[in-house]
Amino acid sequence: MEPLNPIRSNKWRKRENQNQRPKSKAFALFILLSCSLLLFITYKRLLPPSVLSISGNSEQVLVFPQCTSSEEFRGEKFLWYAPHSGFSNQLSEFKNAILMAAILNRTLIVPPILDHHAVVLGSCPKFRVLSPSDLRFSVWNHSLDLLRNHRYVSMTDIIDISSIVSDSTVRVIDFRVFVSKWCGWSIDGVCHESYRTRQRGGNNLGLECTLFEDIRKCGLLLSGYNGSMSNCVYAVDEDCRTTVWTYQKDVEDGILDPFQPDDQLKKKKKISFVRRRRDVYRALGPGSEADSAKVLAFGTLFTAPYKGSQSYIDIHDARKDPRIQSVMQKTEFLPFVPEILEAGKEFALQKIKAPFLCAQLRLLDGQFKNHWKGTFLVLKQKLESLKLNGPPPIHIFVMTDLPMSNWTGTYLGNLLKDSDAFKISVLRGDDNLIVETANKLMDIARGKNLESVSKRSYTVDNHCDPQSFTDILLYVEQTVCSCASLGFVGTTGSTIAETIELMRKYKACSG
Numbered sequence: 001m002e003p004l005n006p007i008r009s010n011k012w013r014k015r016e017n018q019n020q021r022p023k024s025k026a027f028a029l030f031i032l033l034s035c036s037l038l039l040f041i042t043y044k045r046l047l048p049p050s051v052l053s054i055s056g057n058s059e060q061v062l063v064f065p066q067c068t069s070s071e072e073f074r075g076e077k078f079l080w081y082a083p084h085s086g087f088s089n090q091l092s093e094f095k096n097a098i099l100m101a102a103i104l105n106r107t108l109i110v111p112p113i114l115d116h117h118a119v120v121l122g123s124c125p126k127f128r129v130l131s132p133s134d135l136r137f138s139v140w141n142h143s144l145d146l147l148r149n150h151r152y153v154s155m156t157d158i159i160d161i162s163s164i165v166s167d168s169t170v171r172v173i174d175f176r177v178f179v180s181k182w183c184g185w186s187i188d189g190v191c192h193e194s195y196r197t198r199q200r201g202g203n204n205l206g207l208e209c210t211l212f213e214d215i216r217k218c219g220l221l222l223s224g225y226n227g228s229m230s231n232c233v234y235a236v237d238e239d240c241r242t243t244v245w246t247y248q249k250d251v252e253d254g255i256l257d258p259f260q261p262d263d264q265l266k267k268k269k270k271i272s273f274v275r276r277r278r279d280v281y282r283a284l285g286p287g288s289e290a291d292s293a294k295v296l297a298f299g300t301l302f303t304a305p306y307k308g309s310q311s312y313i314d315i316h317d318a319r320k321d322p323r324i325q326s327v328m329q330k331t332e333f334l335p336f337v338p339e340i341l342e343a344g345k346e347f348a349l350q351k352i353k354a355p356f357l358c359a360q361l362r363l364l365d366g367q368f369k370n371h372w373k374g375t376f377l378v379l380k381q382k383l384e385s386l387k388l389n390g391p392p393p394i395h396i397f398v399m400t401d402l403p404m405s406n407w408t409g410t411y412l413g414n415l416l417k418d419s420d421a422f423k424i425s426v427l428r429g430d431d432n433l434i435v436e437t438a439n440k441l442m443d444i445a446r447g448k449n450l451e452s453v454s455k456r457s458y459t460v461d462n463h464c465d466p467q468s469f470t471d472i473l474l475y476v477e478q479t480v481c482s483c484a485s486l487g488f489v490g491t492t493g494s495t496i497a498e499t500i501e502l503m504r505k506y507k508a509c510s511g
Contacts, residue, residue: 154447
């Protein structure tokens, strides 16, 4: 889970329309006060039922036409899930979601990239995690916040999935498109206040309250707060505390997983969880109760090795199923979109202009802030080795969350001073290369224009377009590191370092 230093997180905004008509101050104040009152009145109603201790019976039974007679998605079944934590975790979950959608023959609802740690799962090894329904509803609310604030960036705006969708291996649909069709309201009503007012023919707070409640109800339905709804939504409530999903391992279906809570943890936390290995196709595929639902809603799809097992998903091969085996091979490495890769290559070739070493140094977050000495030692040893192989200066590209203004007195500061021996290069969020790349991605809008299910092209209006693309710097920096011909030094335990190693393995820079 990678921290994104607020100092390094930058936004690039499109110019606002200079021809907008000025609004009356009195009218603006009225709207502000009305909305404040509306939020105060509905605040408790917007919270998840689990927070308010509301029972499922207190919610009205919701029936959406999409579950019954709708022509929009006839014959289609969907898979939704709740990504969380930092970008590297979200990317890992996205790969697993593609795999699950392929196994279960469902259309994957492509999520946005969430703000770093806006939604947090918890700890699977400690059996302390957010419930799947709470996790899904948190993702729902944060996704709508991204839309309202014009910061919605789809995973497919950043990650290239053309190898997956080009041969219809997996069907996909953008979250915005799905929600606008499924919930029965225009997505523009969520993200553009003035457009919503015009569409409704004036300032009708009653209608706005109705929209507010409709949004909440649709989110609760898809999140599974009222449980599964026959032929409509099946909420997967099995999480990493009880289940490890497998595929085509018949002898393992239903057996105990090697990792179980120990007696000390059971006593201390008063838990009684038992983890079992279950075949996902048998449990959620054809012939199961879940298979009849239009939407299959998972919680987290993140997994990681732990004590001889996996935290949630243990699917590494599918030799009996060539189609799924192909999906697994294609998703092992999903590259950034071409604009990001080209930006990284351009910096390496035209700015550094020499063979270089990449140093990815995570220094300011969690356990890493207490291990500077060890982190710098690995870099120092690598540089000592390079000194023996050629004349100075040694070119180094530094990717770190420590601002350059704080390098003084550190090993990085010493390298910067020794300009005869070392040539340091860095990228900044306000560099033209980063700004131009962000603007290109906003103009292309791959996520919004994603070819949807059944070869039908659904779109959403421009009122919801993002006015900023954040964290492009992080993606371009990773690409630069994949181009480092003198080697790569990453921070032990960093998922960003693992991503860069994978990019180098698949020669992302030479493509």
